[in-house]
Amino acid sequence: MDYSEMHPYDVRKLIRDGKITTPxxxxxxxxxxxxxxxxxxxxxxxxxxxxxxxxxSCPILEVSDVGNKMLNFLGKDxxxxxxxxxxxxxxxxVLTGEYKDIGDLWRDDFVSFLIGCSFSFESEMIxxxxxxxxxxxxxxVPMYIxxxxxxxxxxxxxxxxxxxxxxxxxxxxxxxxVSGAMPKVHGAPIHIGDPSIIGIKSIDKPDFGDSVxxxxxxxxxxxxxxxxxxxxxxxxxxxxxxTHSPGHMLITDVKNIELKY
Amino acid sequence: MDYSEMHPYDVRKLIRDGKITTPxxxxxxxxxxxxxxxxxxxxxxxxxxxxxxxxxSCPILEVSDVGNKMLNFLGKDxxxxxxxxxxxxxxxxVLTGEYKDIGDLWRDDFVSFLIGCSFSFESEMIxxxxxxxxxxxxxxVPMYIxxxxxxxxxxxxxxxxxxxxxxxxxxxxxxxxVSGAMPKVHGAPIHIGDPSIIGIKSIDKPDFGDSVxxxxxxxxxxxxxxxxxxxxxxxxxxxxxxTHSPGHMLITDVKNIELKY
Numbered sequence: 022m023d024y025s026e027m028h029p030y031d032v033r034k035l036i037r038d039g040k041i042t043t044p045x046x047x048x049x050x051x052x053x054x055x056x057x058x059x060x061x062x063x064x065x066x067x068x069x070x071x072x073x074x075x076x077x078s079c080p081i082l083e084v085s086d087v088g089n090k091m092l093n094f095l096g097k098d099x100x101x102x103x104x105x106x107x108x109x110x111x112x113x114x115v116l117t118g119e120y121k122d123i124g125d126l127w128r129d130d131f132v133s134f135l136i137g138c139s140f141s142f143e144s145e146m147i148x149x150x151x152x153x154x155x156x157x158x159x160x161x162v163p164m165y166i167x168x169x170x171x172x173x174x175x176x177x178x179x180x181x182x183x184x185x186x187x188x189x190x191x192x193x194x195x196x197x198x199v200s201g202a203m204p205k206v207h208g209a210p211i212h213i214g215d216p217s218i219i220g221i222k223s224i225d226k227p228d229f230g231d232s233v234x235x236x237x238x239x240x241x242x243x244x245x246x247x248x249x250x251x252x253x254x255x256x257x258x259x260x261x262x263x264t265h266s267p268g269h270m271l272i273t274d275v276k277n278i279e280l281k282y
Numbered sequence: 283m284d285y286s287e288m289h290p291y292d293v294r295k296l297i298r299d300g301k302i303t304t305p306x307x308x309x310x311x312x313x314x315x316x317x318x319x320x321x322x323x324x325x326x327x328x329x330x331x332x333x334x335x336x337x338x339s340c341p342i343l344e345v346s347d348v349g350n351k352m353l354n355f356l357g358k359d360x361x362x363x364x365x366x367x368x369x370x371x372x373x374x375x376v377l378t379g380e381y382k383d384i385g386d387l388w389r390d391d392f393v394s395f396l397i398g399c400s401f402s403f404e405s406e407m408i409x410x411x412x413x414x415x416x417x418x419x420x421x422x423v424p425m426y427i428x429x430x431x432x433x434x435x436x437x438x439x440x441x442x443x444x445x446x447x448x449x450x451x452x453x454x455x456x457x458x459x460v461s462g463a464m465p466k467v468h469g470a471p472i473h474i475g476d477p478s479i480i481g482i483k484s485i486d487k488p489d490f491g492d493s494v495x496x497x498x499x500x501x502x503x504x505x506x507x508x509x510x511x512x513x514x515x516x517x518x519x520x521x522x523x524x525t526h527s528p529g530h531m532l533i534t535d536v537k538n539i540e541l542k543y
Contacts, residue, residue: 066327070345073330074355084331086436094335094433172355175348201543204465209543282462282470 067175168220429481
């Protein structure tokens, strides 16, 4: 079944009915996908402030109303407890379960944060004839914990996580311009070149995701990554936090091009 | 005394020492000025969410730490209780006083919101040879309450307030591009032309500020205005809210050009 040409509304229905449980990469071409972090209201102010102070790594697409399972802005009839293929529940910082539906776990004090995802700018870069190595190699993007300190907010603090894409010299400038035009989904790179400058010891050993090949005439280019807010939340070890399972994103009704201005 | 060429740090010292008590328009050329809203923590989450959902009218430049008079990001040694020339205090929605210093009123649960200001994009437009009528006529910018509904958040709800600048036909496109490049200080216009479409009955009778002359060959162009968050806060009539006095802004160490990307 090819989901790439289907509308997000129809794919979300299949996800809700348990007919899709796989990662969402490549589904609903042209539409933005989002990361999920669900937190209790008592720590939601600090987290919202953290995202305001760190917009490059934590670009917020929507914050739900407290206790409301339904989203208001990212699409028609989105129930955040059923419309993502796979969820992870962490208690006191420990992964305690993976679920296809979190309806039974929902609480009246939960707030859902939907955070922009690099799929959006990758899709624009591909349109612009910039090859994305981890897509070509059919693996996950390599991600690294850096020495770049996020701006703390309340209880939340930590270092920026970045994703890396090898870019040929002649395409570095366009890759900055194309991704930089989409600040709501991480925007421009945070670093270009020598990984040691941002505290990365070994480019072959990413902290998350998979290692990819860097060819002759290519430079590693680093973007702020949506894993940052998840890592920062885990530092705090809240009593409960629910996220999407890696790669299993919310597919929104928002087109990537709408995130440009 | 000409404050236009002085550094913000030095002008803020004069303000702190009570030596400047006037409006700040024209001071410290090239540096951004900011609107102020101080609220108690118990309603700060809803307000922060309101600004997240309405970034065009409420572009946040900084949110202080709870109870901390000192800002972290907008400049060196900024004490928010002394470094603005004039403050207004509202209790239950009623203006109860105007102060040059709010040190005695400060509380441990206060949060300061600093919000971007149209001075920043006006300064860029003037550089680009676009005349700003209310500056030429030495009066306040005309502002109007529209029929455009803000996206509600918690207790906060209301309509967008816009500012209007008459622009000649041949400069409309550049005025969109120049201001649109500065999304952190309101960004692109929200409406161009016929005022009735956004619910403005009489262009000669602004709800705030002063009426300005619209010449032959000019079109009224409307931008989201930083008075919106103040108006929305007043709708709620909180027990206490402190703002800057109109025109008496915080002068930051951030250059307008830094708000571009």
